[in-house]
Amino acid sequence: MKKRNRILPPLLLGALLAGCADLDLTDPNQRTAETFWQTEQDAVQGVNAAYRGLQENGTYGRWLQFAYDTRSDIGFSRSPWGDLANFTKSVLGSYDFEVNREIWQHHYQTIFRANQVIANVPNIQMNTAMRDRIVAEAKFIRALMYFNLVSLYGNVPLVLQPPAPTDRPNQATPDQVWTQIERDLNEARTALPPSYSGADVGRATRGAATALLGRAHLQQREWAQAAQLFSEVVGGYSLLPNYGDNFIVSNDNNAESIFEVQFGGPEVLAAGSRGQNIIKMIGPCGVGFCDSEPTQWYFDQLNQEKTTTGQPDPRLDATLFYNRPGGMDVYGTPFAARYANRLGDRFWKKYGEHYKTDQDWDNPINVKVMRLGGILLNQAEALNESGNTSAAYAPVNRVRARAGLAPLPAGLNQAQMRDRIAREILAELGLENERFLYLKRQGWLTDPARIAQLRTHDPDFSVFEPHRALLPIPSTETNLNPNVQQNPGW
C-alpha cells in the first residue's frame, strides 16, 4: 500500500505541529511588582527611585523657581513663550499648561514612588534598622511633596497608598494635608540618622525631617512650634564662611546643607539620573533662555545695604548678573561686552555654572531645599512672630555676619524686626523657593493693600487677584476625578 505514504506524513505532522506556539511568555525586559519588593536590595532600589522623583522638571529639576520665585515679586518673565510668561503672572489659558501640569504630575509621581516603599518595605525580611530608615526616608520625601502641593494648590487629593487604576482620590482640605505632613515627619524624625557617610550622603537626615516639620508649622503660622523645632536643628550645622560657595558644584552637600536634591551633569544621563535645568531656563540670555529675570525692585533690595567694609552685599553678586561697576564676567565674557545694547538688564546667576563658558542643560549643582542660612531666618521669623523679638536677633545677625553686614540695630519692635527679616530673606534666599511662601504665610497675597504694594515691586502683579495665590488644578485632574473641585475663582 505504497500510495498511503503520501497521505499519512502530512496528517501526522499536522497533528504533531499543532500547539507549539507558547502563549505563556514572560517580559524579557523587566521584573514585575510580583517578584519585586523581596530583598533589602529591592528596598534600597525602591527608595532610591523615590529620590529620583525629586529630579523631575516639576519637582526640583526645572519649574519650581517659576512657581515660587518668578511668580513672586522678585522675578518676572518676558519669555517669547507667551504661556510661560503668563504663568509667572499667575495667568493660565490652559490649566494643563506644561509647567502647571508637570508640577502636579511629577509631585504625584514621586508620591507614588514613596508610597510603594512605605507600603511594601515593612513586609521585607531584612535588617530592621535599615528597613525603618528606608521607610522613614520615603515618608520624608512624601511630606516634602505634599508641602509643595499644599502650598501651591491648597486643596489637593491626599494619596497615601499605591493606588488601583480605578481609584479617584478625595480632595483633602489644607488642614488635612498639613496634618499628614506632620505625621509623616514626626515618624521619619525618630527613625532617620543624624548624618550619613560615603555613598549615602544626600539621604534625608533627622535634621532634614525636623527642619521641614518646622517649616510646615511656620507655613501654618504655628510660630512657637516652629521656633522650637528650628532650635533643635540649627546646632547641627554651620554656615560656610563665603555665601557664594553654597552654589558651586564642588560644595554640594556642605556643612551648611540640611537637605539637597542631588543632580549630576550630562555624564549621569545614561545611568538614568539627570541634572537640573533651572539655570538653562532662566539664566542669562544667550547662555540660558532668560525665561525669568529679576525685577528692578529686587535688584534694588539687594543693592541697598553695604558691608561693614563698604562693599556691596556679597549675596548680590552671588545671586545676580548685572552691569557691575568694576566689571562682572558672565560665563567668561564681561557683562558690558555680552550685553552692550541692554546694559540695564539683569539676570539670574545663582545655581549657574558661571565659572564655565557655557551652561549645559544638565547642571550638576544640587538644589538646596533647606540650608542653615535659610533655616536661621525661618527661626528668627518664628521667634519674632511668637512675640520673642529679642531672641530673633541672634539668628538674623548670624546670617548677616556671614555676609559681612553689621548686626541689626538694637531696639527693633516686632514690626520693624519683621521688615528686617523679610529683607534678609530676600537677600539670602533668592531663587531658593522662599519668597512666595513668605508672602503667603505673611498674608500678603490676600490683603489688597499688600497686593497694591506688590504691584509697585513687580508690574506682573497688575492682574493679580487673591484667588491666584493658589494655582489652578490641572483640567485633566478635574476632568477625570469627580472628587476634585477646581480651586475657587479659576
Place this chain on the structure above:
Amino acid sequence: MRTPVLPTARPLARLLLAFALLLAGALSGPGSSPLLAQGTGQVAGTVTGAADRPVAGATVEVVGTGRRAVTGADGSYTIPGVAPGSHQVRATALGFGAQTQAVTVVAGQTATANFRLEQQAIGLESLVVVGYTTQDRRTVSDAVTSVSAEQLENQQVATVEEALRGRVAGVNIVSSGEPGRESQVVIRGQNFLSAAAPLYVVDGMYTRQNPNLNPEDIESVQVLKDASAAAQYGAQSANGVIVINTRRGRAGAPRVTVNSYYGFQDVPRRIEFMDGDRWLEIARMARQNAGLSVDNSFRFTSNTDWQDAVFQQGAIQDHNVTVSGGSENASYLIGVGRFDQTGTIINTGFERYSFRVNSEARRGRLRVGQNASISRFERQNVVGFPLIDVARLQPGIPVRDPNNASGYGYGSGSDRDFTATFGTNPVGAFEREDNTDISNRVLGSLYGEFGFTDYLKYRVNLGVDYQDLNWRQFIRQRQIRQNTVPTFNEGLDRRDNTLSLLMEHLLTFDNAFGDHALNAVAGVTEQTNRFERLEAYRRGFADEDITEIDAGTSNFANRGFEIPSALRGYLVRANYSFADRYLLTGTFRRDGSSRFGPGNRWANFASGSVGWVISEEPFFSSIPGLGRGLDYLKLRASYGSLGNQDIGDFQYAAAIVANQSYLFGNTIASGSTQLSLANPNIRWQDQTQTNVGLDFNLLDNRLELTADYYVSESDGLLVSAPIPWSLGAVGAPTVNAGTIRNSGFELGARFRHSLGDLDLNWGANLTTIDNEVVALGNGGQPIFAGFENISRTTVGGSIGEFFVIKTAGIFRSEAEVQAHRNSKGQLIQPNAKPGDVRYVDLNDDGLINQDDRQVVGSPIPDLEGGLNLDATFRSFNFGIALRGSRGAEVFNVARFWTDRLDENSAFRADLDPWSPQNPDGRDPRPVFGTQGAEGNARPNTDRWIEDGSYLRIQNLVLGYVLPGSLTRRLGVAAEGSRIYLNIQNLHTFTGFSNWDPEIRGFDSPLSRGIDDGRIYPNPRTFTLGIDLNL
C-alpha cells in the same frame, strides 16, 4: 517559567522541517498521474471574449467535482479525469460574467464546451475569496466588498488604500499627503478607543502593519466587513479584515508588462495671509488696546509668506516591469518596481523599490507555491510642525537672515521690530535636521496543498513578515527659534526589527451532491511575533556632514528591548447552499493570546450568516411586478462575535522599571520602581455585529444594488484609559472600559449601459455612520484628549466630540458688556471691552471657566460617499471619481494662531477686527499680551471649529489604447497597451478655511479631527503614464 530568548526559533525550525517532510512524503510516491485514469473522459474547449478574442487565464471547472483548468494564451483548456455522466461546466474570468454549460462526458472521450464570455462591469468577478474559503459571489451571504486589479490599475495610485478610497461603502479611509505615510483605515466605524488598523491578510499571511504593497502586484482586494466574514480571523478581526491576493502567472508564453508614469504634485489650496504693512497696522492696534506704547515709524524690510518657503512642487514617478507565464504544471510571476515621490513640503520624500516572485508548481495531487515580496523604502519625514509655524510667524521675519549665525530668520525678540515670537523657522527646522525612515521588508508565504480527493484537500501555509526599520535622526547645531540657542548637535540611530511567523494547517472540503453544495475548512493557525529595538545616540559631532554614530564624541547613550508575543487559534468554517437558493455559513474560532494573563487567555468567536436567493425560487417569476423587474434578488443576514487584542504586551503585570538612578555622595545609586499601574484582569474585548443586507439586479443585470445595515457593539472595550494624575502613574493602564456602538447603512450601486460604442460603467456608494459610546467603565468618567483637551469621549456621545466653551459673537459696545449678566445679575465678563469675544456662561455661575464647556460638533462624519464613472469609447477610456463627506467638524489650530491676536503670529488676509472706527468688524479686537489667555485667545472655544464637509474630485483619468498598427510598428506584440493622463484631487468643494479638510489625526481616535499642524495636505497630482504589454 521563563521563555527562551528567541521564542520563534523553535517553531520556525519545526515549520521548515515539517514542510520538507511534507514535500518528501508527497513526492515519494510513484510519479503516476491520475489525469487519464481509466473509466473517465475529459472536457475541452476554448474560452473567448469580445470579437472572439481568446481569454487567457480563465478558470473552467466541472461543477461539484473540484476538477478545473486554466486557459492558455490561445484560450483553450482541457479538463481530464472527469467521471462519465452529465455535468455542469462553468467558466469564469476576471472582468467577465461567468457562464455555465451542460455537457455529457463519455468514458475515454472528449466532450467539447466552448464559452463566449460577456465583458462585465468592473469588480463583478464571480469567485470571491472570503478569507479561508472561495465562493461564488451569488452564494455569499456575508458582507464582503471586492476590488479588482483593473480598478487599482485605472487609478494609478501609490497605495492600496488610495485605490479603495470612496469606492467601498462602509470603509472610511483618511490619507495624509505625506509621501509614504500610510492611510488610516476604519471599517464600519470606530470600534475602539485606540488607533487600530484592520488586519491585512496578504496571500494568507497575517500582518497588522500596513503591507505597503506595490499596487501593480495586486490581483484582488476583499474587504470583509461583517462578523460572519471576519470571524474566521478571530483574535485580530474586530477592526475588519482586508484580504489581498497578489498576481500570479497564467498559463502561456511569457507576458511582459511595463507600467510607468510620471507626474507632478502641488498643494491645491493656500491660506491667504496678511501682508507686512497691513499686519503692522493690526499689531499696533493690538498694542494700543493693551495700553502699551506704540512705535509708528517702524517699517518691515521683508514681506514673507511662510507658505512659499515651506511648500514646493512635488514630483511623482512609478515604474514597474512584470514578467509572468506558466504551463499546465507551473506558473511564475516576477515583478520589479520603483516608486519615487518628492513631497509638496520641502525636504520630504519617499522612495520604494520592490521585487516580487510568485510561483506555483503542480504535480499530481500536489500543489506547491510561494509568494514573496521584498521591498525597501526610504522616507524623508516631516520635521516639527511646519504648518503651525507658517501661521505662527509674522511676515516681517525673513526666511534667511544673514545677521543670525545660523543664517535663518527668527526675529530679534524685541518689541521694537514686532518680532517676539516662539515660532520656529520651519525652513531651518527642515534644513538642520535629517529625519529618515529606511525599511527593508520581506513579506511572503509558502504553501503546499495536497488533494486526497477532488473535494478534500490539505494545505499548509507558512508565512513570514520580517521588517527591519531604521530611523535616523541628525540635528545640526543651528539656531532656528528665538532665545533657543542649541549647544550641541546630536545623532540618533534606531533599529527596529519585527519578525512575525505564521503556520497554518487547513483541511478543506468542497463538493456538491445534487442540490446540496458544501464548502468547508477546518484548521489550526499559529503566529509568533517578536519586536526588537536597539538604538544609539550621541552628541559632539565635529563635522556635521559626518553623521554616523561613531563620529559622535559625547553623551553616549543606547537602549534596547524585545517584545515577544504569540497567538494560537483553531477554526472551522462551512458554507452550505441548497439549490443555489438557501445559503448558510457558520464559523467558529477559538483563540489564545499571550497578551492576556493566564486566566483570561482564551476566547471563542462564533458567527453565522444566512442568505436566500429569492430570484432562484420557481415562484419568483410569477410574482407580479417583481418577477419580471428583478433579475436577481438575495437577502442576507449575519450575526457574530469578533476579537480584539490590540493592547501592549505584558500589560497584565506591573513592570518594575530599572534605570531610575539617583546620586548619593556623588556616585550613581541605581533605583527601580513601578511607574505605571497594571490591570491584571484585562480580558478579550467582545465585539458583536449584526448585519442585514440585500443584493438585487435590475435591467438585465445591468443595474446592481447592494444595501446593508449593520449594528456593531464592542463590549469590554480595551482602552488605555486616562486616569487622574493624582494617582501618580505614568501613562494609562489598559482596562476593559466600556461599550461602543456603531451602526449605519451602506448602499452600493453599479450601472452599466452602452450607447453605441460608448460603454458606461457607473458606480456609487453611500455610507451613514452613527457612533455612540454606550458605557465607559472606570467610573464612567469622560476621557479627554487632544489639543487643549478639547476632545471628549463620554457616555451618550460619540467618540472624541469637541467639548469647548461656546461664543456668542463680540461685544459691540460697553452697553453690551454690561448687559452680559447671569440670572443673578452678576457681570459675566467684567474685564471685557467692546470688541472682545462674548462667551456663553453655560452653568450661569457668572464666571467663564472650564465648567462652561459643551459639545460643539464631532469629527465623525454623518455621511460619506463616492460616485464614479468609467467610460470607454472605442480606444478611449475616461474615468472620474468623486468622493465626499458630510457632517464632520474640524478644529482648526492654524486658525487659532492666525486669529488669537495677542501674539506676533501671522494674520489672515481677510481679518476684520472690531475697532471704534470699524464697529461692524467681524473679528474681535486685537489685544497684545496677557489678557489674551483669558480673553479673546482662549484655545478651547468654538471659534476654531469649522465644518469639515467636502466634495472632492478624487480622480480623473483619460486613456487611449494604442492601436495594433502602431504597437506592431513599435515591436510590441500584444494588445492592450495604452497611455493615459491622470489627475488626482483636482478640486475640493468645501467651506473649510485651511489647506485640507481631510484631517488624519495622528493620535488616538480620541482626538480625531484636529488640524494640529501635523497634517500634510493631500496634494493635487497630475500624471502621464503608459502601460505596455510586450
